[in-house]
Amino acid sequence: MALVRLGRSLFSKRVVYSPNRKEHGYVVLLPEIGEDAVEKNPLYHNDGLPKFNEITIENCRAAISKQSLDYEVGIQEIEEKIKNNQIQDVFEDIIEPLEKLGNPMETTWGVSKTLYLGNNTLMPTSSYMAIHERARRARAAKFTSKSIHGAITEDLANRKNRSTEQTRVMRKFAIEGKLNGLELSERDADVFNYNSSKLTKQKTEFKTKNEVALKQHSQLIRDPGIVRDFPENLLKATAIDPSQYMNGPWKFTIQPPVYMPLLEHCPDREVRWLLWKSYVNRGSNTGEKELSTSLHVEEIRLSRTNIAKTLGYKNFVDMSMETKMAGNREEVNRVLDLLLQRAKPSQDEELNNLLMFANEKGLRANRLELWDVPYWRRKQKIILFDYDDNKLKNFFPLNTVLNGLFQLCEKLFNIVIKMRTGVTTWHKDVKFYDVFEPHSSAPVAGFYIDPYARSEDKLRLQNSDWMIGMQSKSQVTDSKPYAALIFNFELPRGDLQSHLTFNEVRTLFQKFGHCLQHLLSRTYYSEVAGLSNVEWDAVEVSGHMLAHWLFNQSVIESITCHSGSGDKLPKPIFENLCKAQQHLAAYDLCNELYLSVLDLELHSTNTYWLDVVKHLWPQYKTLEFHSKIDAHPCNFTQILSEEWAAAYYSHVWSRMIAADVYSAFYEAGEDERQIREVGKRFRDTFLALGGSQHSSQIFREFRGRDPSHKALLKSLGLKKAKQES
Incomplete structure (x- = not known):
């Protein structure tokens, strides 16, 4: 008998490798079941919303224990039916039963995560991690079952009359199983398992050492x-x-x-x-030897290469492209090169201007260094654009920003957003909103907003803003999508309501765009609803697209109201705000392009990491690389211990797609009818289809062509290079 194996949605989030055994079946250790009866547990509700004022840790643990066990037992029953040739239809007998089994578990998981991030006193970290691991272990079973994988891939091969959405669901199961090693021989499976275990160990040690190193300097x-x-x-x-x-x-x-x-x-x-030196030197061989991560970098790369080759891929990047909109490394390279052609000459000009400015203001140096740029950049932005975060903040009261945001989305996507009172929440600051569509008098979705920082009970991590999918859209289970938006904006002070910095306004728009893709999904199966099964390099598109509207004069007028005068943001200040967002845009873009290519090179070659950096740096960077100090790959946690391995380029790619999408609205000008038509098209494609179609096809349906990099360059204000026609 084999242990329950780990896994996770490869399309929706990340690639997870897990042990794979030849034997069939699972050993299921019975979890501790809480005392609360199902009918008394506030997680089980009739009105569609949890009773947050009654939920306890014990409720969540009891629910997740029972639901996880039910899920694993249900999978065993499906496997038994497959073994006995009792499957008449893959969807009716496998996929739909899995949806019904998984829905309550996913909801409990979502509620628990919301409590964890929204009120850590009600859901401490240790309690949530136990719930998280139990649910994750249970959900993995559907993607690590050889019999389920075999039944679905056989159905795919027979090319039965399936809808586009059904085909996407089956392909999701097929690729999940393949990347978890289910198609390997016994010998190859042993190699796969060895490298998977080694990778997990190396990533854990890398992460731990980086966390310790961050605390060393003061x-x-x-x-x-x-x-x-x-x-x-x-x-x-x-x-x-x-x-x-x-x-x-x-x-x-x-x-x-x-x-x-x-x-x-x-x-x-x-x-x-000294600050910069300590930051970039983390993990280097010249620092504390017990905190060196250089060897871990090489071992992680090697393990990933071995895993990819065992699965039949040329390298890890080639494997990663299975779940990306770009489709292949060549297409990624083509786009990144086009962006670099425009960005590199502009970066040189930007830094020359910044050096002259800094020298005028007292730097007295022949060149800028990497630790100089942030300081003098801020100073130059103030002089050039009269940019003052605190002054701008007075124009962005939270309630006004929210109202303007909702009005924009209502106009673009033909929805109505209404606050519902009397809903129980995890804190008095939290509000709940229903989302209505013209075709129904009942709400089609709903979301919570928890806006304020609360040091006493709210978790603060490096990323302090979250969108949590609490429940997904599923016609199989007749489930409405629910979400929670959790921020850490300033608290109101007396009669003065909370005000946002412009960056916080942008974050709010981005997270809400992300949320809309979860809420407005029209798919049949939750496996491809909302953000689930969306290619990783397209997940951020809706959020970035909505943030583009902040540079529309009418939208800015709808979300601004000065705390003293009540005035809208004056046009000259708005124009300077737009210019300030393009300040050193080429410098920033070149940095993102460099990190993207560094990631791809590290995961497609066996060249020592320092030699890779020395080769790439001058192609993308104008400032000097200090090779004896700067060991940034040794602390590049996003690609080495987090989810961005061979996918860091997704940041730039999704911004490119979003800029191209927004350009369709821009081309409509001030014509309200055309804007609404474009909004409907976006609603019917990106927001409605979720992961039920490939993101490249969804883009073509929306734009009528393949993506272009030009809109991103235009939004950044980058001039044409001389060699560019």
């Missing part, structure tokens, strides 16, 4: 002159005693929440250099 600052330009929140974050943040002393660290703000505001070049 500088005690007593000179008030160094912090004179610091905003209040940065002073509080660095002060030894936050209640005396104006008096100091202050402790500078390289923790993600403060590292970049410190580089942006610290006037002392030597202090900035």
